[in-house]
Amino acid sequence: MIKKYPLIFILAIILSFVIVVFNYYIIGAQNNKQAFIKKEKNLSDENIQQLLDQAKSEYYQGNISDAQTKYEFILNFRPNSDIALKNLYFITKEKGNIVLSNNYLRKIIKNNPENNYWRYKFGINLYLENNIKEAILVLEDLYNTHKINTT
Numbered sequence: 822m823i824k825k826y827p828l829i830f831i832l833a834i835i836l837s838f839v840i841v842v843f844n845y846y847i848i849g850a851q852n853n854k855q856a857f858i859k860k861e862k863n864l865s866d867e868n869i870q871q872l873l874d875q876a877k878s879e880y881y882q883g884n885i886s887d888a889q890t891k892y893e894f895i896l897n898f899r900p901n902s903d904i905a906l907k908n909l910y911f912i913t914k915e916k917g918n919i920v921l922s923n924n925y926l927r928k929i930i931k932n933n934p935e936n937n938y939w940r941y942k943f944g945i946n947l948y949l950e951n952n953i954k955e956a957i958l959v960l961e962d963l964y965n966t967h968k969i970n971t972t
Contacts, residue, residue: 864898873904885912901932910942919950937963 864872876891889912892905899905910925926943933939940963947956 869895869899869902873902876905876908880908880912885915888912901928903929903932906932914946919946922946923950937967 872891872895876888876895879885879891880888889909892909892912895902895905896909906925906929910922910929913925914922923943923946926939926946929939930936930943940959944956944959944963947953947959950956
């Protein structure tokens with residue numbers, strides 16, 4: 822069989838080799854990222870601020886995906902970073918990913934339960950996501966907490 826189809830056999834060997842090498846590099850890159858995150862778990866506030874500044878700069882230069890990556894990276898070290906969460910909300914909404922932007926809104930609201938701006942945004946986003954029942958509940962709750970008794 823090898824003599825009959827030598828080119829196919831050689832191509833199969835080359836393809837197998839490419840797949841093995843590709844998997845080796847992918848797994849290695851993932852392991853390196855995990856090792857880096859473990860090693861750098863205690864980034865200083867100054868380093869976090871530098872990353873925030875870089876992400877902001879990337880965003881305003883039009884490199885929105887790079888900015889998103891940096892903000893997501895920051896959340897590895899500061900999961901409750903209001904700046905990163907809020908900017909990720911705006912980026913994901915701008916990209917049209919309402920579901921992901923709602924996930925960021927949930928975290929923002931969890932960190933700032935009294936901030937009605939974010940509760941309002943969440944209600945509107947739920948509506949845009951066609952989650953009408955939950956949107957009504959969120960917006961009604963927001964309305965009822967600010968209802969003025971006129972009697």
